[in-house]
Amino acid sequence: MKLIGKLQDGRVFIKKGHNGENEDELFEFKTDEEQVIDGLDRAVMSMKKGEVALLIIAPDYAFGPSESKQDLGVVPPNSTVYYEVELVSFVKEKESWDMNTQEKIEAAGKKKEEGNALFKAGNYARASTRYEKAAKFIEGDTDFSEEEKKQAKALKISCNLNNAACKLKLKDYKQAEKLCTKVLETESTNVKALYRRAQAYMNMADLDLAELDIKKALEIDPNNRDVKLEYKALKEKVKEFNKKDAKFYGNMFAKLNKLDAN
Numbered sequence: 001m002k003l004i005g006k007l008q009d010g011r012v013f014i015k016k017g018h019n020g021e022n023e024d025e026l027f028e029f030k031t032d033e034e035q036v037i038d039g040l041d042r043a044v045m046s047m048k049k050g051e052v053a054l055l056i057i058a059p060d061y062a063f064g065p066s067e068s069k070q071d072l073g074v075v076p077p078n079s080t081v082y083y084e085v086e087l088v089s090f091v092k093e094k095e096s097w098d099m100n101t102q103e104k105i106e107a108a109g110k111k112k113e114e115g116n117a118l119f120k121a122g123n124y125a126r127a128s129t130r131y132e133k134a135a136k137f138i139e140g141d142t143d144f145s146e147e148e149k150k151q152a153k154a155l156k157i158s159c160n161l162n163n164a165a166c167k168l169k170l171k172d173y174k175q176a177e178k179l180c181t182k183v184l185e186t187e188s189t190n191v192k193a194l195y196r197r198a199q200a201y202m203n204m205a206d207l208d209l210a211e212l213d214i215k216k217a218l219e220i221d222p223n224n225r226d227v228k229l230e231y232k233a234l235k236e237k238v239k240e241f242n243k244k245d246a247k248f249y250g251n252m253f254a255k256l257n258k259l260d261a262n
Helices: 037-046 101-120 124-137 146-169 171-187 191-203 207-220 225-259
Strands: 002-006 013-016 051-055 068-070 071-074 081-086
Touching: 013 071, 037 051, 051 101, 071 146, 101 124, 101 146, 101 191, 124 146, 146 171, 171 191, 191 225, 207 225
Parallel strands: none
Antiparallel strands: 002 013, 002 081, 051 081, 068 071
């Protein structure tokens, strides 16, 4: 793409693709990879080939509260930035309906690996998106061979479990519970799914359901250290809840007795 980036006072901080016919000067990046600011990334994804646009990007979607050194100048903290852009060309990622079955499995595997890298980097929201995309590639497996169905099933389970881990980190406990349930519908003895669903239930204060999952996980894998630790944490939480309940009802009865005395 051709691009000119300016500050509010008109100072240019980046200029690409305006050097005659030299295509090497065009600005290239991959969308949804955090290679550019969020506002530019989002805008380009909605543009058509040959389209020209003027983008006004607020600080939250630009460089935020930090100073940023660019090719031709420095963008001060909390700056609104202006981009004149022309989308010269783009290469679109192949859609799942244009792929054969093996390509779908390979694409799902690639997205899963990207998700794993993002998870390790602590970028849980973007990792979650990758796992969702991976699962979508292999959603409809009617054309798959028996071997491909096995591969797709294993990938789906792995992606849903990893996505559940993301949702737990993001405190989206309801979604984490749904993803684990989806896994357990196809593999009822999956210890990791039971363990993560129990974590989701605990955070939603569904302690009885959490206990059921933990007990089932321990029946399947009695020596699982993580599950044992979670069971210990659950028991502590139950004690805490019982104390709160006792205090609440104690105070309530004390007030009722006081009213009766009057």
